[in-house]
Every structure is written in C-alpha cells, then in structure tokens.
Amino acid sequence: MAFNDLLLRTLNGEKTERPPIWLMRQAGRYMKEYRDVRSKVSFLELCKTPELACEVVLQPIDAFGLDCAILFSDILVPIEPMGVNLDFKPAPYISNPVRTLEDADRMRLVNPKTELKFVMDAIKLMISKLNVPLIGFSGAPFTLACYMIEGEGSKSFLEVKKLMHNNTKAYTVLMEKLTDNTISYLQAQVDSGCPVVQMFDTWAGLVSTYEYEEFIFPYVQRVAESVKGAHFIYFAKDSSSFYPLIKNLNCAALGVDWKTSLKQADAALEHKFVLQGNMDPALLFADKATITKYANIILEEGKSLKGHIFNLGHGIMPQTPVENVKHLVDIVKGV
Amino acid sequence: MAFNDLLLRTLNGEKTERPPIWLMRQAGRYMKEYRDVRSKVSFLELCKTPELACEVVLQPIDAFGLDCAILFSDILVPIEPMGVNLDFKPAPYISNPVRTLEDADRMRLVNPKTELKFVMDAIKLMISKLNVPLIGFSGAPFTLACYMIEGEGSKSFLEVKKLMHNNTKAYTVLMEKLTDNTISYLQAQVDSGCPVVQMFDTWAGLVSTYEYEEFIFPYVQRVAESVKGAHFIYFAKDSSSFYPLIKNLNCAALGVDWKTSLKQADAALEHKFVLQGNMDPALLFADKATITKYANIILEEGKSLKGHIFNLGHGIMPQTPVENVKHLVDIVKGV
Numbered sequence: 001m002a003f004n005d006l007l008l009r010t011l012n013g014e015k016t017e018r019p020p021i022w023l024m025r026q027a028g029r030y031m032k033e034y035r036d037v038r039s040k041v042s043f044l045e046l047c048k049t050p051e052l053a054c055e056v057v058l059q060p061i062d063a064f065g066l067d068c069a070i071l072f073s074d075i076l077v078p079i080e081p082m083g084v085n086l087d088f089k090p091a092p093y094i095s096n097p098v099r100t101l102e103d104a105d106r107m108r109l110v111n112p113k114t115e116l117k118f119v120m121d122a123i124k125l126m127i128s129k130l131n132v133p134l135i136g137f138s139g140a141p142f143t144l145a146c147y148m149i150e151g152e153g154s155k156s157f158l159e160v161k162k163l164m165h166n167n168t169k170a171y172t173v174l175m176e177k178l179t180d181n182t183i184s185y186l187q188a189q190v191d192s193g194c195p196v197v198q199m200f201d202t203w204a205g206l207v208s209t210y211e212y213e214e215f216i217f218p219y220v221q222r223v224a225e226s227v228k229g230a231h232f233i234y235f236a237k238d239s240s241s242f243y244p245l246i247k248n249l250n251c252a253a254l255g256v257d258w259k260t261s262l263k264q265a266d267a268a269l270e271h272k273f274v275l276q277g278n279m280d281p282a283l284l285f286a287d288k289a290t291i292t293k294y295a296n297i298i299l300e301e302g303k304s305l306k307g308h309i310f311n312l313g314h315g316i317m318p319q320t321p322v323e324n325v326k327h328l329v330d331i332v333k334g335v
Numbered sequence: 336m337a338f339n340d341l342l343l344r345t346l347n348g349e350k351t352e353r354p355p356i357w358l359m360r361q362a363g364r365y366m367k368e369y370r371d372v373r374s375k376v377s378f379l380e381l382c383k384t385p386e387l388a389c390e391v392v393l394q395p396i397d398a399f400g401l402d403c404a405i406l407f408s409d410i411l412v413p414i415e416p417m418g419v420n421l422d423f424k425p426a427p428y429i430s431n432p433v434r435t436l437e438d439a440d441r442m443r444l445v446n447p448k449t450e451l452k453f454v455m456d457a458i459k460l461m462i463s464k465l466n467v468p469l470i471g472f473s474g475a476p477f478t479l480a481c482y483m484i485e486g487e488g489s490k491s492f493l494e495v496k497k498l499m500h501n502n503t504k505a506y507t508v509l510m511e512k513l514t515d516n517t518i519s520y521l522q523a524q525v526d527s528g529c530p531v532v533q534m535f536d537t538w539a540g541l542v543s544t545y546e547y548e549e550f551i552f553p554y555v556q557r558v559a560e561s562v563k564g565a566h567f568i569y570f571a572k573d574s575s576s577f578y579p580l581i582k583n584l585n586c587a588a589l590g591v592d593w594k595t596s597l598k599q600a601d602a603a604l605e606h607k608f609v610l611q612g613n614m615d616p617a618l619l620f621a622d623k624a625t626i627t628k629y630a631n632i633i634l635e636e637g638k639s640l641k642g643h644i645f646n647l648g649h650g651i652m653p654q655t656p657v658e659n660v661k662h663l664v665d666i667v668k669g670v
Contacts, residue, residue, distance in 0.1 A: 156616075156617060156652060157617070158617050158620060158652070158654075161615070161617040161618070161620065161621070162617075162620050162621070165618070165620075165621035165622065165625045166620075166621055166622055166625075205594060206594075207593075207594070207615070208593045208594060208596070208613075208615055208629075208648075209594070209595070209596045209599070210596070210629070210632060211615075238573060238594065240575060240576055241575055241594050241595040241596070241599060244599075258542075258543045259540060259541075259542070259543060259544070259573065259576050260544070260576040261543070261544045261545070261576070264544070264576060264579075280496070280542070280543055280546075281491075282491060282492070282493050282496040282497075283496070283500070285493060285496065285497050285500075285501075286496070286497070286500035286501055287500065287501055290500045290501075294543075294545070297545060313543075317491060317493070319493075
C-alpha cells in the first residue's frame with residue numbers, strides 16, 4: 001500500500017482531494033484495544049516502552065483508517081528528567097513544584113537523545129510500521145510551566161500568575177529552560193523521523209492578551225522558529241483573543257478549538273495558516289445525524305481555508321462510542 | 336451624603352468624570368466581616384435571611400467606597416422552587432438532575448413575588464440602607480440548565496450537550512421554563528427597586544458558535560427584551576467568539592472577561608455597548624505596582640469605549656488580600 005501523504009501535501013499548501021483527518025488523543029481509552037494494553041502496565045510504563053507505545057499508536061490507524069498517527073506519550077514525560085518528581089494518580093501530581101528562583105535554578109536542561117531515548121526509539125519503531133505520517137509533539141513552555149508551578153490541576157492557576165508577576169525572574173528562568181528543552185526535544189523527534197510536530201498550549205487561554213504577549217508568546221515564537229526540518233503546528237486552547245499576535249507566528253498550521261469557527265479564525269489570522277480542527281469532542285456522543293450535520297459545517301468552512309486538517313477541537317473523551325468515531329471518519333473521507 | 340449615581344449615568348451613555356467601579360462577588364469570603372457573618376449560618380440561610388444578606392452587601396461598600404452594590408444571593412437560589420433538590424456541599428449539588436423530557440416537564444414555573452419573597456424583601460431592605468445603586472441579578476437560562484442537567488460541576492458538560500442534541504425536546508422545554516422564570520425573577524427584582532440587573536452566563540463559552548446561535552442566544556435575547564424598566568447587563572464568560580451574535584443583543588452593557596481586551600471586544604461589538612470589566616481576579620494577588628500597571632491599561636482602554644464600568648473579569652477570589660482591593664479601588668477613583 002502506498003504511503004498516505006495527504007497530511008504532508010495539505011501542510012505543503014497543495015490543494016487536496018479532501019482534508020486529512022486525525023483526532024487528538026486518538027490512541028486512548030475509548031478503544032477496547034487500548035484498555036487491554038493499559039490494563040497490564042501503568043500509564044508512564046506505557047509511555048516509556050516503545051513496543052507498547054507503538055502498539056497503541058497503530059490501533060486507531062488500523063481501526064478507522066486515519067490519515068496520520070501521533071506519538072504516544074504525555075506532555076509531562078520530558079519534564080521528569082529536568083528534576084521534577086512526577087506521578088500520575090491518575091491526574092498528574094508533582095511533589096516538588098517550582099515556587100522560587102532556587103526551584104527554577106535547580107531545573108535541568110535535558111539531552112533528549114540520551115535521557116529521552118525511549119521516545120526516540122518509539123518514534124523510529126512507529127515510523128517503521130506506519131503507512132501514514134507520524135506527528136511528534138510536546139507541551140508548550142507555558143503549559144508545562146503551569147504544571148510545574150501548580151504541581152497539580154487548578155481552576156485559577158493562581159500560583160502561576162503569582163510567580164509570573166511577583167517573581168518574574170524565577171518565572172523567566174523556568175520558561176527559558178522549558179523553551180530550550182522544548183526545542184531540543186522537538187528537534188530530536190524530527191531528527192528521529194517525524195515530518196510534523198505539534199506543540200500543545202492547553203493553558204495559554206488563562207491569561208489576558210497583555211500577559212500572553214509579554215509572558216507566553218515570545219517563548220512560543222522562539223520554539224517555532226528554532227525547530228527545523230518539519231512542519232510545525234501550534235495548538236493553543238481558548239486563544240482566539242490572541243490571534244492578532246499569533247498571526248505573526250512562524251509556522252505551518254494552527255489548531256483551533258471548537259469554540260471559534262474555522263471561518264472566524266481564518267479571518268482573524270488573515271488566511272496565513274493551514275487550520276486544524278475543530279469539532280467539539282462532546283458531539284461524538286450525539287446521534288449520527290447530529291455528527292453528520294456538524295462535520296459537514298466544518299468541512300464546508302474548511303473549503304475556504306488555505307488548507308484544512310480535520311480534527312476535533314480538543315482530545316477525544318474516554319467514553320466516546322467507537323462507532324461514532326468510525327462514522328465521523330467515514331464522513332470526512334466521503335465513504 | 337448625596338446618592339452616587341455614577342453607574343446610572345454611565346449606563347445612560349453620559350460622559351462621566353471617571354468610570355464607576357464594583358467587583359463581582361464583592362460581598363464575599365475575602366472579607367473578615369463576611370466570614371464572621373458566614374460562620375454563624377449556612378450559605379443558603381445567609382441568602383434567605385434579608386437582614387444578614389443586607390449586612391454583607393453593605394460591607395464592601397463601607398470598606399472600599401465602591402460605586403454600586405449587588406444583591407447577595409446565588410444564581411441557583413431561584414431554581415430551588417422549580418422542584419430542584421439543591422444543596423451546597425459547599426459546591427452546588429442537585430440530587431434530581433434533569434435528564435429526560437419527564438424531568439423537564441416536572442420543573443415548575445415560579446412566582447418570584449411569593450416563592451422568592453425573601454429576595455424581594457432583601458432588595459427593599461438593601462435599597463433603604465444604600466447610597467449607591469443596587470444591581471439585581473440572575474443566572475442565564477443556559478448556565479442554570481447546565482447545573483440542572485449535570486447536577487454538579489463538570490469539566491466537559493457532556494450531559495448538557497447530550498440532552499441538547501439527543502433530546503432536543505427536553506432541552507427546549509427546560510430552557511423555555513428557565514427563560515420564563517428568569518424574566519419574571521428579574522422583573523420582580525426591578526419592581527422591588529433595582530435600577531440595573533445583570534445576567535450571568537458563566538458556562539456559555541462551552542459550546543461552538545453554531546450551538547450558541549441555535550441553543551443559547553435566542554433565550555438570552557428573549558430575557559433581555561422582556562425585562563422592562565432597568566438597565567440590563569449580560570455577562571457571558573469566554574464568549575468573544577460569539578460577539579458577532581451578541582452585538583445584536585438588546586441591552587445596555589456587556590461584561591467582558593479578562594481574556595479579551597476591552598478594545599478588542601469593543602471593535603467586535605461595533606461600539607454598541609457600555610462595557611464592564613475586565614481585570615483578571617488573579618492580578619489582585621500581585622504586588623501593588625503590577626495591579627497599578629494593569630488597572631491603568633484597562634482604564635486607558637476604557638476611555639475609548641461608549642462607556643466603561645470598571646470591574647474584574649470574573650468573581651473576586653476568596654483568598655484575595657483586602658489591601659489590594661483597596662489599592663485597586665483607589666486607583667480607579669484617582670485617590
């Protein structure tokens with residue numbers, strides 16, 4: 001079977017016969033095959049065992065015929081060797097959060113080719129088995145900083161904002177290190193064979209436009225400009241207010257969450273990017289007619305973009321009915 | 336002392352000497368005086384006892400010289416007589432959530448003047464003691480529906496979206512009743528003397544623009560058009576993507592959260608509204624220089640608006656240092 005290069009052609013700006021489709025968190029708990037693997041090992045073990053990570057990456061490709069795969073890992077995996085005591089209970093928990101300059105100074109730069117060798121091994125194994133492109137990924141510096149500063153989930157992310165404003169030096173030291181590490185981590189993934197990388201900025205939408213401009217965007221820009229040899233996709237949730245800044249980002253494509261229409265995003269971004277998105281993951285719990293209705297709205301809006309990669313507007317949810325995933329993929333593929 | 340009508344003049348579209356300032360949740364746990372009252376009664380008892388509710392409403396006016404007061408209550412108080420088993424543990428918990436058409440049919444229309452008489456009594460008492468305008472408020476139909484359908488807090492609000500799409504009839508019956516109740520509840524507050532009412536749509540930002548247009552906005556519009564004799568303020572969090580619709584709303588003012596700048600909001604809303612906002616409540620944990628910096632940015636942006644009411648972009652947080660609240664109010668008042 002020929003290699004499916006639909007994603008790469010779309011990212012190259014070519015007009016394609018239809019948009020490629022993949023789903024954030026497509027290897028995951030909604031699939032019985034995944035739960036079977038996961039029942040034998042912990043989540044971190046799964047991330048760190050290339051053969052198992054490869055197995056779950058292939059599952060949704062085989063089941064639904066998706067147009068690309070994405071590395072199986074967690075955005076927090078690469079912060080562990082920085083000196084972070086990371087646990088999943090199952091929510092991420094960090095017992096030594098960064099709250100002072102000394103804490104930030106203690107965080108290490110990581111050599112991904114040695115200290116995260118299992119990720120590179122997993123990538124090479126996945127690529128050897130796949131007939132579609134493999135997307136590498138990382139968390140964005142700010143989103144990683146949020147976890148490292150809070151130590152666990154939060155509603156207000158107050159500790160992050162306190163450090164940002166009341167100890168800007170510590171915040172900056174941490175962000176600089178995270179930026180350096182993110183660049184070397186993504187570059188190592190590209191060097192291991194990923195033709196596309198996506199950077200997830202899940203928590204960027206927590207701040208004002210002024211704070212995004214001063215405390216977040218410069219680091220995003222530095223990563224996007226530094227990673228060479230692959231298409232770069234930036235996905236920041238709840239970020240439509242930042243589009244006047246993000247439109248200056250040096251990258252191929254932007255992820256759009258479901259709360260902003262692709263058309264609105266494209267207008268605000270001045271038609272500069274291939275857009276990826278943006279069905280609400282909750283719609284996969286609706287009946288097939290509703291899924292069809294919203295998929296068609298998105299497909300229609302996608303036609304006027306510079307390029308469109310069909311995806312959800314956020315990760316697929318664990319209880320999603322598998323038959324609805326199949327239905328969505330079939331609509332997008334026109335089968 | 337003369338009645339402070341700064342808020343009313345601003346809402347009337349008059350140019351004023353400075354913007355009025357009040358803070359969402361200004362009567363609350365960050366004040367020792369509030370905690371003292373609250374230590375003697377449950378939250379619901381406090382809401383239902385006019386003398387105590389009045390006492391806590393006056394506290395921040397006396398302490399900070401704010402330009403208006405807001406009714407002390409909870410958005411869920413008026414859904415209790417609909418037939419909802421409501422408890423605060425301390426997070427709201429509903430033991431009989433609405434999941435079927437039968438559940439929705441069972442919900443009652445409420446006569447606020449009799450069944451919520453304690454609210455009207457509280458309003459009259461507050462007004463008799465206040466030297467500033469009293470803002471009445473309610474939750475918006477969708478936000479109330481979210482609580483009633485989920486039964487408790489949620490990250491994905493999956494049950495809401497399932498009912499909306501898979502049982503649209505039940506969703507519609509519930510929303511129609513909530514809309515009728517919201518209109519009569521707000522009208523009763525106006526009839527009791529409130530010159531301004533604010534409707535909070537905390538969860539509207541959960542849905543796509545298509546869903547907002549079809550399943551939420553028509554009900555918002557019906558409330559805004561039906562309440563007579565007072566200025567109407569609509570505050571929907573995370574709603575900047577909906578501004579192309581919201582700009583058609585028949586009301587005096589819109590609340591803006593801290594994630595969109597007032598300038599951006601004003602442009603998207605075509606300069607049609609007085610805007611209220613929008614400092615991040617988390618900034619009240621920063622040092623005074625940072626608070627001053629961001630307050631001045633907001634004050635400056637406010638000058639180009641049709642009218643500006645200074646507020647936070649969301650409710651003040653329980654641990655907020657009181658001296659920082661005083662500092663913010665002083666900056667806005669120019670003292």
